[in-house]
Amino acid sequence: MPRTVLETELRNLKGEVLKQGQMVGDAMLAAIEALKHRDVEASRRIMAADRDINALRFEIERATLIVIATQQPLAHDLRLLASILDIAGELERMGDYAKGIAKINILMGDKPLLKPLIDLPRMAEIATDMLRQALVAFSNDDAETARAIPGRDDEVDALYNQIYRELMTFMIQDPKTIDQANYLLWAAHNVERTADRVTNICERTIFTATGEIVELA
C-alpha cells in the first residue's frame, strides 16, 4: 500500500515552507542592509514583498487543508501537516518583523545613523542562520538538531542587551537622539523576536518527529 499521492503532496508542502523560509530570511537580511545604508527605496521594495510571504502562507494553509481532507493523514503525516500550518504562520510573522524594520528605515527620514551599525547586522546574521538551520532540521525530520538550535538564542540576546545599553547611553547623553535610538531599539527587538520564533519552529520539528510537545528555552 504505497501512498504516492500523499508523499508527493507532503514533499511539495515542505518545499513551499522552505521557500517561504528563504523569502523571510532574505527579507530580514535585506531590511537590515537597507537600514545600514539608509536605502529607503530598498526598504519600500521589502515592504511590498512582504505581501508575497503572506500570500504564500495562505497558499500553504489551503493546500494543507486539502491534503488533510482528501488523504486522511494520520500519525507522523498528520503531525507534519499540523506543524506545516504552524510554521507557515511563524514565518509570516517573521516576515512582518522584516517589514517592520523596513518601515523603521522609512520613518527615520533622511537623518544619518547615530553610528555605523555593527551589532544589529551581526544579530540578524545569527537569527537568519538559526532560521536556515531550523528549516533544514524540519525538512530532515531531525529532532536532535532542532533541540540544539535554540541554544544560539543566547548570542542574539547578548547582542540585544549590548545594543540596548548602548542606545540608552545615547539617549541619556543627548535627548535629541531619543527618536532615532528608539527606532533602532525597535529594529533590534524585531530581530530578537525573529530568533525567538525560530525556537517555535524547532519545537514543531520535535513534535513532528516524536509526537512530544516541548518548550525549548
Add this chain to the structure above:
Amino acid sequence: MQPHLNITEPSRAAATASSLKMEVRHLSVTYKTSRAVKAIDLPVYENRVLAIIGPSGCGKSTLLRALNRMNDLIPGARVEGEVLLDGENIYAPGQDVVDIRRRVGMVFQRPNPFPMSVYDNVAFGPRLLGLRKKSVLDEIVEQSLRSAALWEQVKDHLGQSGMALSGGQQQRLCIARTIAMEPEVILMDEPTSALDPMATLTIEDLIQRLKENYTIVIVTHNMQQAARISDFTAFLNMDSDRAGYLVEFGPTVDVFTNPKEKLTEDYITGRFG
C-alpha cells in the same frame, strides 16, 4: 502546570477511568492444525468501545468470536488461554455457553434479519428464553428498537417483514435483536461494511450512544471508522507463521496520532507491506 483548556477531548477522557469488563489472557486459537491467533493479551474496558484493526487474515474475527465462544461452533477449533468476563473464565469447565452468548451478544457484517416481522425478529431471543407474556415482550421490543434508533421508523409497521427494511435499518434491527437479550457486551464484526456512508454514520452514532449501557468490541477494516468511534484500539498483525498477534494496544487518540510501534504507524498511514 498543565493549562486548563476549554476544549473537550472526549476520547481521551473515555480512554481512562473504567473497570475491566473482559480480559483476554494469553489467548491462542487453533483451527485444526493452523494457529489463527497466538498469545493475545487484551483488556476490554467497561462502557468503552474497543476497535480491533489489522490486515486481512490477521485473526481479528477469530479473536472477536473467541470473546463469546462462537469459535466453539467451528469443528476443529481449539482455544488456549483465558477470556475473563467479570473476572470469570468463560472457557472454564461448567460454563453455560448459551448464557455467555446472551451476555456477550454479536452483530455481524451483513445484516441478517430472520425472514419474519420486525416485531418477531426482536422478540425472537426473549421468546427462546421462554418469555411469553405479550405486555412484557411489547416492552422489550419497543425499548430494544428505541435503543437501536429504529423505533420511530418502524413503530407503525411492526408487522412488516424485517427483510423489507433498508440495509442500514436491517443492521439496526439486528442490533435491536441483540439488545433484546439484555447483553452486557456487544461484539460487532464489521457492522457497516455492507452499508452506504449515511447508514454507516447512523450506526456509528448509535454505537456512541450504546456504549453508555454496553461494552462494545468492534472489528473494522475502516481505520477512519476505528478512529471516529473507538476509545481504545488494538492492532493485530499476521506473523511469519501466519498466526495473528497483538502489535499494539492503547487509547485510540494515541494509536492514531503517535503510535508506539513502527508497524502500527506503517499500517495506519497506509504504508504497510
